[in-house]
Amino acid sequence: MSSKFIIIILIIALFGTILQTWGGSWDITSHQLGDPETFFTPPHGVLYSGVGIGLISAIIAAFILLKNKELRKESFALGLKLVILGSLFQITAGPGDYYWHEMFGTDGLLSPTHLTLITGILIQTVGVVIGLARLIPFNFKVVKPALILAFGVLWFITIGFIFQFTLPISTGDTLDLDPDPYAAAIIAASTMPFFSVLIFWTSAKSLRMFGGATLVTAVFITLNVTSNIIPTEFLWIYLPWFALPMIFAIVADAIISNRIKIRKYGESIAGALVGSVFLIFSMPLIGMAYIQFYIFSGVSGYNLLPEFSETLGIILGVMSIPGAMMGWISVRIAKKKISIPVESGI
Secondary structure (H helix, E strand, C coil): CCHHHHHHHHHHHHHHHHHHHHHHHHHHHHHHCCCCCCCCCHHHHHHHHHHHHHHHHHHHHHHHHHHCCHHHHCCCHHHHHHHHHHHHHHHHHHHHHHHHHHHHCCCCCCCHHHHHHHHHHHHHHHHHHHHHHCCHHHCCCCHHHHHHHHHHHHHHHHHHHHHCCCCCCCECCCCECCCCHHHHHHHHHHHHHHHHHHHHHHHHHHHCCCCHHHHHHHHHHHHHHHHHCCCCHHHHHHHHHHHHHHHHHHHHHHHHCCCCCCCCCHHHHHHHHHHHCHHHHCCCCCHHHHHHHHCCCCCCCCCCHHHHHHHHHHHHHHHHHHHHHHHHHHHHHHHHHCCCCCCCCC
């Protein structure tokens, strides 16, 4: 089986995951803006169009793996298997979400069908990343640009997965699944910088070029800004803040690629830099995990996000400490547990 054909399958799946993650994030924003709570909405249309595209890639991948036993032994076959598995989760969640809305009406961010869907998207995105990364040695020019997009999408969907357990917007008509405020704050301050740095470091080591991880960061921020900030004019005040994580990403990328030479603990320092600004990477929605301490009855945390921006500098200063610590730890663990050979990809 031509490796070019495998790349095409993975790129189709990648396009699907982009629509899924962007549409899902837009859906969160539309819910908070009070748009009609039905299954048939524009954000759902984008999201489930992505699910459909991902399903097409999964069907083709399944057909190829069934027909070609030798292909199953290739390292990149794991990526195809995860694309298939993720799609199975998604096609289960789609009809389930429709009937959930029909039976229970308004739901929150965290629901059984939403969790199933986002888990499927996460699995499929991991599959795309693994598949493309393991095709790097074939030296196809399209692989690294596609991998940059894939890492950015993986970062975005990982943060979205963590949001399920940290944002106080999971109260529906019948269920209240909002997390404990203190538990949510701790989960956000530990998992977000850890996984953000893990993806950043892995992308830098996989792409093996200065600027690669910086572009991954730009993809992630673009997905976040266009789905969560641009649709809501009163949140545009957050836009200038994103210059700071981009600067930190460039410096960290330069350290990892040895453009900036630090003899000892260089990569760990780079991880600490990226981790320290996790709060801005995940703005504005992450603000609700902290503003909820000040919410009074009947007021949505989303509506209070403009006020949160006024104290963002202080909160960033405080949260940058655990963020930097988790970033440092993330790199130390990644260097021990993730093997990225120079000649053979991940």
